[in-house]
Amino acid sequence: MSHSHDRTISVEALARVEGEGAMHVEVADGRVEQVQLRIYEPPRFFEAMLRGRTYLEPPDITARICGICPVAYQLSAINAIESLCGIGTPDGMPMPDGIRQLRRLLYCGEWIESHVLHIFLLHAPDFLGYQGAIEMAADHRDLVEMALRLRKAGNQLLEVIGGRAIHPINVRVGGFHRAPTRTELQEMVPELLWGREAAIAAARLVAGVEFPDLDQSPTFASLRPEQDSLPPGATGYPIEDGRLVTNSGLDVPIAAWPEHFHEEHVEHSTALHGRMTDGGTYLVGPAARFNLNADRLPAEIADLAAEVGCAEAVTNPFRSIVVRAIETVYAFDEALRLIDAYDRPETPAVEVRPVAGTGHGATEAPRGILYHRYTLDEEGLITDAVIVPPPSQNQPAIEEDLLEFVQAHLHLDDDALQWQCEQAIRNYDPCISCSTHFLDLTVRRR
Amino acid sequence: MCVECKLRGNLCVAGAHGTPCLGPVTQAGCNARCPAFDRGCYGCFGPAESPNAASLAAWLEEELAMEHPDLVRLFRSFNADAPAFRRESRRHEPEEVAT
Ligand code: SF4
Ligand code: SF4
Numbered sequence: 001m002s003h004s005h006d007r008t009i010s011v012e013a014l015a016r017v018e019g020e021g022a023m024h025v026e027v028a029d030g031r032v033e034q035v036q037l038r039i040y041e042p043p044r045f046f047e048a049m050l051r052g053r054t055y056l057e058p059p060d061i062t063a064r065i066c067g068i069c070p071v072a073y074q075l076s077a078i079n080a081i082e083s084l085c086g087i088g089t090p091d092g093m094p095m096p097d098g099i100r101q102l103r104r105l106l107y108c109g110e111w112i113e114s115h116v117l118h119i120f121l122l123h124a125p126d127f128l129g130y131q132g133a134i135e136m137a138a139d140h141r142d143l144v145e146m147a148l149r150l151r152k153a154g155n156q157l158l159e160v161i162g163g164r165a166i167h168p169i170n171v172r173v174g175g176f177h178r179a180p181t182r183t184e185l186q187e188m189v190p191e192l193l194w195g196r197e198a199a200i201a202a203a204r205l206v207a208g209v210e211f212p213d214l215d216q217s218p219t220f221a222s223l224r225p226e227q228d229s230l231p232p233g234a235t236g237y238p239i240e241d242g243r244l245v246t247n248s249g250l251d252v253p254i255a256a257w258p259e260h261f262h263e264e265h266v267e268h269s270t271a272l273h274g275r276m277t278d279g280g281t282y283l284v285g286p287a288a289r290f291n292l293n294a295d296r297l298p299a300e301i302a303d304l305a306a307e308v309g310c311a312e313a314v315t316n317p318f319r320s321i322v323v324r325a326i327e328t329v330y331a332f333d334e335a336l337r338l339i340d341a342y343d344r345p346e347t348p349a350v351e352v353r354p355v356a357g358t359g360h361g362a363t364e365a366p367r368g369i370l371y372h373r374y375t376l377d378e379e380g381l382i383t384d385a386v387i388v389p390p391p392s393q394n395q396p397a398i399e400e401d402l403l404e405f406v407q408a409h410l411h412l413d414d415d416a417l418q419w420q421c422e423q424a425i426r427n428y429d430p431c432i433s434c435s436t437h438f439l440d441l442t443v444r445r446r
Numbered sequence: 447m448c449v450e451c452k453l454r455g456n457l458c459v460a461g462a463h464g465t466p467c468l469g470p471v472t473q474a475g476c477n478a479r480c481p482a483f484d485r486g487c488y489g490c491f492g493p494a495e496s497p498n499a500a501s502l503a504a505w506l507e508e509e510l511a512m513e514h515p516d517l518v519r520l521f522r523s524f525n526a527d528a529p530a531f532r533r534e535s536r537r538h539e540p541e542e543v544a545t
Contacts, residue, residue: 060488177480177485348484
């Protein structure tokens with residue numbers, strides 16, 4: 001049956017992705033007609049919960065959308081609110097360097113913790129031929145222990161700066177509740193130095209596995225900080241701010257988001273689907289970031305990227321694991337640079353007064369651009385909130401990619417095909433629980 | 447949770463800085479994390495056993511001049527439906543919407 005011309009494949013619960021979802025493939029006369037990712041985790045109504053709250057509350061509330069990337073939610077929300085209230089804008093009140101440094105440093109911790117989780121615990125088992133990290137640990141104990149130690153180094157940044165590794169409590173509109181001392185940050189340096197070396201070794205290791213062939217040329221979208229906004233010594237790989245750029249030539253401020261991107265509801269999924277206004281699909285995430293900003297990596301890391309096979313744009317999604325490893329090295333390197341440059345702010349936060357209107361903010365979550373928009377009334381109460389997480393933006397592009405991928409692998413039986421599809425999906429590190437959602441595979445071959 | 451604050455040697459953010467804090471009515475266990483970072487507790491561990499939320503609210507109203515809508519929001523967050531917090535948030539709601 002499974003080798004007949006018409007078939008249907010269903011994966012009813014995707015393993016090793018965050019959240020719950022399914023995948024459905026329709027095949028007729030040996031041609032893949034449709035690939036649907038079905039997201040059945042219920043929508044989480046965060047946007048509605050934010051209405052009626054004050055402009056100071058989103059960092060604490062939106063942190064709860066994700067246990068892996070809470071800082072992304074906090075800082076995208078803060079960017080939106082501060083830009084509306086005239087903080088850090090060209091004609092507004094400047095944000096002290098120390099606060100900017102702490103935010104980026106905190107975010108480095110989140111990239112490390114999230115990328116290491118994905119590379120070693122969710123994705124590496126695919127390449128090394130294991131069902132999961134637990135089975136892999138039996139043969140590769142050192143690898144798993146190294147991964148856990150790397151994650152811990154990231155979590156420590158979150159704890160020292162954010163006050164808690166999951167859902168940090170120290171982040172606020174205007175800055176922080178308490179700014180750590182230089183000494184507190186410097187205590188982390190030895191472990192971060194170890195982490196940078198370990199991450200370099202890890203990048204070489206993951207670059208050495210065999211990657212299935214797949215070459216795709218989607219539209220990539222990411223942030224890119226303006227050159228003249230960069231503090232001395234920074235190379236400006238995008239993390240906590242930037243303009244919105246694509247490889248199709250878009251280069252606009254975040255406030256122009258609604259003119260270029262929108263979300264639509266599709267029947268097979270409870271997550272909204274992101275599209276460009278012209279109807280095209282696009283991809284956000286490590287590959288997009290890297291392809292659009294490789295020139296913003298410090299020379300030493302650019303050399304490493306070239307050495308591990310990423311001298312050019314990365315167009316094989318299976319190689320995204322290598323990009324994540326390069327970004328992990330960068331996050332350690334950048335954390336060390338930031339600690340060295342740290343100038344403890346005189347006050348941990350600047351005062352932010354509410355302004356009525358609509359503000360837009362975005363940051364590079366580990367999985368790609370995370371966009372927030374808030375509308376405030378005169379009293380600073382939220383009347384409308386929009387949150388567009390990376391996976392919902394990627395979903396239509398993932399479906400398109402999978403269609404090609406399944407077509408090329410139709411000769412496989414259903415079990416083998418399912419295994420391959422799950423791997424292909426994990427390339428994108430979809431994280432389905434973020435207010436949007438993810439996997440089960442069904443393939444119908446008719 | 448105030449006990450954890452004392453044990454940790456935190457300065458009381460409510461007494462010293464006038465920062466609203468739900469510590470007196472919140473379940474201990476986090477080692478008074480928020481006060482250690484100079485902010486008030488927002489009650490994420492949920493209500494303590496037999497909390498006196500009404501007395502805390504009265505203190506916040508009198509000493510820190512907190513207004514009703516802010517009290518509603520304070521008690522109506524991560525544990526909005528825990529009985530002690532639900533009751534307290536409702537008490538500060540305007541009549542029309544308090545159903
Ligand atoms: S800071 Fe909060 S928890 Fe600590 S003693 Fe004061 S009221 Fe209690
Ligand atoms: S909000 Fe949560 S973490 Fe913070 S002090 Fe209260 S219970 Fe602890």
